[in-house]
Amino acid sequence: MEPVEYDETIHPVVWLNKIKSCCYKNQITKKEDIMEFCKSMIHPSIDVSKSSTFDEILNILKTDALFALFKYSVEEKLQNLKFDPKNKDHVQFIKKIKSLNDLIGYFNQSFLKRRKLIRSGSCISLKHVATGKYLTSCNMHYKTGSKGSIVFASQTLSNLNSLWIVSDFENESNPIVYGKNKVYFLNKGVNENIFISGDYKSPSTGNWEVSCTREIYEHLIESDSTNNNDTYYIKSKEIINIRDMETNNCILHSHEFPFTIDNETYQEVVGHKGRVDRNDKWCI
Structure with a gap:
């Protein structure tokens, strides 16, 4: 030998x-x-x-x-x-x-x-980094604005209302690329898609309202600078920002401001313009 x-x-x-x-x-x-x-x-x-x-x-x-x-x-x-x-x-x-x-x-x-790897068709949750709550929708509707299904940040990840299907019609089953693939987010609980309005204001702070609707609205998933990626594909457990590509180029945002509907209190999720800040970060 x-x-x-x-x-x-x-x-x-x-x-x-x-x-x-x-x-x-x-x-x-x-x-x-x-x-x-x-x-x-x-x-x-x-x-x-x-x-x-x-x-x-x-x-x-x-x-x-x-x-x-x-x-x-x-x-x-x-x-x-x-x-x-x-x-x-x-x-x-x-x-x-x-x-x-x-x-x-x-x-x-x-x-x-x-x-x-996050692919077109993947089922994900989105945890708000700053407050530790999950992006959620339910069959409750706004009393003002669009009067669509509310979107809020929930304390627990307990049911389908906090799960989202991320999809891209032009990229079926392939990995999603940061800043390139335009995707939409379908909530599994209400079977509607997330939408950042360019017409209606949020109920608590007067930012842009975020709701769910049956229509499809496209978004870009952008990488947070702390990810240390060795690839441009999006992976689970990474920190991301979500930017609207349909109306006013707003960024998905949450904060500890509450709003109340029918005696139930929810943490507000809104869209805002300008620079990305700590309240715009979501963990897949």
Whole structure:
């Protein structure tokens, strides 16, 4: 067995086991000698000089870019892998993974990463970052203004009224892109779409009223600067802003100002113009 340098084509644990086997075969049995030989087979760009145990070496390798490349290559192969009893490729691939646990782990990682992307048709909740309440609608109607279904921020996420289907007719089932895809938000409880009015004022503060209606109104989802995105696709748990694209380019906003209808008190959700502020931030 010839020793191999560490690269992106092999899992660090598998590589280390091969190095150990090679050492034992060549009568290298002292831990210190194996450690030094192991370090010599790692490219100098990966600094393992201060490592004193094999676990420390593995931890360094798993944080290096080469390991990321290995995971991406595995993910790509998993996506392209099709079961065919007459084709031995899937057997060879699983042999490379070496264990069922690794295979399950990489599959889960790939699957969960895919699930985090917000797509046209995704069902989401929107939590107001500043107050911790959820964007909600219900069958109660405004007494003034549009007299449409009210939109407010609710303390709890307890029913369909706080769930929204985000959709884009031109981008069916594909991931939503920040600042590009024009989307609409359908409330699952009232089966109506969110709308920031350019004609009616909100009941408490006199900003622009937000209601739900059967008509479709498009919005842009904009990224908050704190997301640290490595991609332009929108993911769950990210902080976003929502901007109206139909009427007056308003931003969806909430605050701790209440309004009351039929002796029930609700936290106001409104649209406003101008710069984005802390009350415009929503967590998916």
